[in-house]
Amino acid sequence: xxxxxARIGIxxxxxxxxxxxxxxxxxxxxxxxxTPEQDSPAGRVAAACTIAPYEDESSLERFAAGVDVVTFEFxxxxxxxxxxxxxxxxxxxxxxxxxxxxxxxxxKQFVESLGLLAAPFRPVSTAAExxxxxxxxxxxxxxxxxxxxxxxxxxxxxxxxxxxxxxxxAMQSAPAVLEGFVAFSCEVSVILARGTDGAIEPFTVTxxxxxxxxxRESLAPAPIPAMVAAQAVxxxxxIAAALDHVGVLAVEFFVEAEGGLRVNEIAPRVxxxxxxxxxxxxxxxxxxxxxxxxxxxxxRPESPPSPVQMIxxxxxxxxxxRNFAVQPAVRLHLYGKREVRDGRKMGHATIMDSSTDTN
Amino acid sequence: xxxxxARIGIxxxxxxxxxxxxxxxxxxxxxxxxTPEQDSPAGRVAAACTIAPYEDESSLERFAAGVDVVTFEFxxxxxxxxxxxxxxxxxxxxxxxxxxxxxxxxxKQFVESLGLLAAPFRPVSTAAExxxxxxxxxxxxxxxxxxxxxxxxxxxxxxxxxxxxxxxxAMQSAPAVLEGFVAFSCEVSVILARGTDGAIEPFTVTxxxxxxxxxRESLAPAPIPAMVAAQAVxxxxxIAAALDHVGVLAVEFFVEAEGGLRVNEIAPRVxxxxxxxxxxxxxxxxxxxxxxxxxxxxxRPESPPSPVQMIxxxxxxxxxxRNFAVQPAVRLHLYGKREVRDGRKMGHATIMDSSTDTN
Numbered sequence: 001x002x003x004x005x006a007r008i009g010i011x012x013x014x015x016x017x018x019x020x021x022x023x024x025x026x027x028x029x030x031x032x033x034x035t036p037e038q039d040s041p042a043g044r045v046a047a048a049c050t051i052a053p054y055e056d057e058s059s060l061e062r063f064a065a066g067v068d069v070v071t072f073e074f075x076x077x078x079x080x081x082x083x084x085x086x087x088x089x090x091x092x093x094x095x096x097x098x099x100x101x102x103x104x105x106x107x108k109q110f111v112e113s114l115g116l117l118a119a120p121f122r123p124v125s126t127a128a129e130x131x132x133x134x135x136x137x138x139x140x141x142x143x144x145x146x147x148x149x150x151x152x153x154x155x156x157x158x159x160x161x162x163x164x165x166x167x168x169x170a171m172q173s174a175p176a177v178l179e180g181f182v183a184f185s186c187e188v189s190v191i192l193a194r195g196t197d198g199a200i201e202p203f204t205v206t207x208x209x210x211x212x213x214x215x216r217e218s219l220a221p222a223p224i225p226a227m228v229a230a231q232a233v234x235x236x237x238x239i240a241a242a243l244d245h246v247g248v249l250a251v252e253f254f255v256e257a258e259g260g261l262r263v264n265e266i267a268p269r270v271x272x273x274x275x276x277x278x279x280x281x282x283x284x285x286x287x288x289x290x291x292x293x294x295x296x297x298x299x300r301p302e303s304p305p306s307p308v309q310m311i312x313x314x315x316x317x318x319x320x321x322r323n324f325a326v327q328p329a330v331r332l333h334l335y336g337k338r339e340v341r342d343g344r345k346m347g348h349a350t351i352m353d354s355s356t357d358t359n
Numbered sequence: 360x361x362x363x364x365a366r367i368g369i370x371x372x373x374x375x376x377x378x379x380x381x382x383x384x385x386x387x388x389x390x391x392x393x394t395p396e397q398d399s400p401a402g403r404v405a406a407a408c409t410i411a412p413y414e415d416e417s418s419l420e421r422f423a424a425g426v427d428v429v430t431f432e433f434x435x436x437x438x439x440x441x442x443x444x445x446x447x448x449x450x451x452x453x454x455x456x457x458x459x460x461x462x463x464x465x466x467k468q469f470v471e472s473l474g475l476l477a478a479p480f481r482p483v484s485t486a487a488e489x490x491x492x493x494x495x496x497x498x499x500x501x502x503x504x505x506x507x508x509x510x511x512x513x514x515x516x517x518x519x520x521x522x523x524x525x526x527x528x529a530m531q532s533a534p535a536v537l538e539g540f541v542a543f544s545c546e547v548s549v550i551l552a553r554g555t556d557g558a559i560e561p562f563t564v565t566x567x568x569x570x571x572x573x574x575r576e577s578l579a580p581a582p583i584p585a586m587v588a589a590q591a592v593x594x595x596x597x598i599a600a601a602l603d604h605v606g607v608l609a610v611e612f613f614v615e616a617e618g619g620l621r622v623n624e625i626a627p628r629v630x631x632x633x634x635x636x637x638x639x640x641x642x643x644x645x646x647x648x649x650x651x652x653x654x655x656x657x658x659r660p661e662s663p664p665s666p667v668q669m670i671x672x673x674x675x676x677x678x679x680x681r682n683f684a685v686q687p688a689v690r691l692h693l694y695g696k697r698e699v700r701d702g703r704k705m706g707h708a709t710i711m712d713s714s715t716d717t718n
Contacts, residue, residue, distance in 0.1 A: 004680055004693045004706075022381040025404045028680075028693025028706060045384045047403035282711070283690070291684075300687035302711075305664060321363055321387075325650075328659035331642070334363045334387025347363075347387060352641070352661075 002294040004028030012073030013040025015335035023286035041336045054081040064088035071293045092246040092293040097268035111263045120180035137180035143167040145174045184254035188222045190236035191274035193288040201298040205229040218273045218310040228259045248289040279331040279350040280304035309351040318346035361653040363387030371432030372399025374694035382645035400695045413440040423447035430652045451605040451652040456627035470622045479539035496539035502526045504533045543613035547581045549595035550633035552647040560657040564588040577632045577669040587618045607648040638690040638709040639663035668710040677705035
């Protein structure tokens with residue numbers, strides 16, 4: 001157990017790093033952010049901030065040598081950066097969680113190796129492979145880069161064979177995966193934390209709505225049968241244990257009409273669909289992640305007393321912050337991003353009792 | 360209404376400033392701390408920090424000119440510092456709230472001017488005045504400096520006439536007030552926020568236990584009759600309105616055996632007895648204060664679903680942080696203070712359902 005006053009290094013300066021940093025401060029820790037970004041959201045709430053590329057080994061070494069544990073906000077941090085840090089201090093979660101989830105193909109193979117179902121998939125690097133994959137999986141299907149995708153980036157939907165060439169070109173020669181269409185009735189996620197002692201604490205299962213590949217809304221608890229929710233928690237637990245993960249982990253699932261589950265994505269970190277836990281989870285996913293990475297026992301999450309809805313504030317939505325600020329039962333969270341950009345996550349709002357007032 | 364991205368200046372770098380700073384960041388604001396203290400708890404979670412004495416006018420001017428509103432964490436900031444800031448930007452709460460509550464004598468006269476009861480009191484500057492005051496109020500009584508007292512500092516109990524000279528010497532020639540003994544059955548506080556529009560939102564009334572002049576524990580809701588609680592809220596509301604206060608304000612009361620109320624102290628700021636609102640108030644007093652000072656409408660607080668207990672972690676208690684960290688239903692808050700000192704507030708813990716496990 002790291003004692004209060006210890007220093008936590010966080011790779012990444014975005015909103016997840018920001019919310020991790022304030023959660024860490026609340027427990028008495030000092031935070032050092034490492035980010036390539038000037039004037040980052042997380043840097044502004046941290047005791048120290050190093051601005052350097054993730055490839056800058058000597059900056060990483062100094063950063064890691066000055067903290068008691070390193071964690072990351074985002075799975076697109078290069079594994080090499082974690083490896084440099086690991087020469088100087090504890091890194092949690094470990095490189096294995098990052099490596100397995102940075103590559104969609106490896107992630108899906110890992111899911112299947114645990115006896116769980118992913119969406120049907122085929123690796124694709126060439127036009128010929130894409131033709132074979134389409135023949136096997138049918139259309140519509142989605143072509144996704146194996147690496148560095150998030151918020152719908154690096155994805156192209158293929159609805160007719162004629163779209164295939166354009167989709168492949170959109171990958172810019174990066175290795176890709178074709179995912180077959182899953183006729184799902186809804187999408188849910190399990191956010192859980194796993195401690196250094198192996199204990200796992202899941203939050204209530206959350207239902208998610210995406211548009212253009214970006215999460216728009218989450219609803220907790222997800223209005224799905226209890227047995228399906230329990231199965232999702234069980235599968236996420238198996239994944240976290242198999243990764244020997246330490247910290248928060250999110251697993252997104254497709255729920256099929258008959259209640260079957262398909263693992264869609266694993267995120268080895270705090271997750272947008274868990275933001276409602278700040279306002280209605282008893283303990284937030286950010287606090288829980290910090291507790292895990294400093295080796296403290298996990299807190300006990302609580303189910304929301306009534307359904308809560310989390311709405312993402314994306315791009316231009318941010319100009320309507322007043323609409324959220326004036327509502328007494330809405331908890332507003334803004335990330336301090338200077339510039340509004342299309343599709344950029346600017347903040348989120350939690351509607352405390354969505355059964356009485358959903359919009 | 361200040362827009363997100365605006366800059367909030369906070370006078371004071373202690374734990375209240377720290378918790379205000381993270382609450383402000385959560386709403387998308389940048390925080391600039393002004394404090395005489397090196398490596399302060401609040402400075403480590405703020406976008407900017409000026410380290411200078413409150414008497415340093417030119418530093419104050421630069422600070423105030425660079426922010427959109429100035430507030431304070433602590434009523435012992437000199438009024439002159441607020442006046443300097445007010446030449447450059449909005450100051451909320453205003454100097455009137457600070458002036459009236461910095462001086463115990465003026466505060467008590469103000470309370471009585473509203474038709475409310477304070478503890479019986481007499482101003483005392485000399486041994487002769489003290490004799491007269493003791494004759495009028497009886498013993499035991501408490502001699503308190505008029506200014507700059509907090510956490511039991513600047514106070515001396517007089518139980519026998521022979522103690523009077525020692526008590527007066529402890530005031531170090533500072534003007535003082537003798538407070539008569541109130542036979543109270545308990546102490547409670549009302550924490551409320553008042554917006555720029557004059558709207559007032561009180562939190563649930565809290566019962567407080569002090570030892571050696573320092574708050575040790577708070578319990579919300581206070582186990583007192585509903586009519587007494589309503590009366591306390593009404594009196595605190597009258598005080599906030601009369602001050603034209605903007606921001607959070609705390610009023611501490613003695614509750615007499617028959618349910619009568621005596622105003623003990625007014626704090627024109629977030630208050631230790633409101634810390635439980637971070638974990639069970641729907642909105643925290645820190646968020647509510649920020650909303651008020653940036654001119655947003657207030658959020659609607661919620662009553663805790665079950666009684667919550669807040670325990671202060673004082674001095675050496677901090678070495679037992681593990682006892683709090685390992686309990687899953689305890690929410691731990693530590694202030695990042697480097698040095699443990701006797702009577703120093705190091706953190707607090709909220710016990711979420713004190714009806715099942717109070718200790």
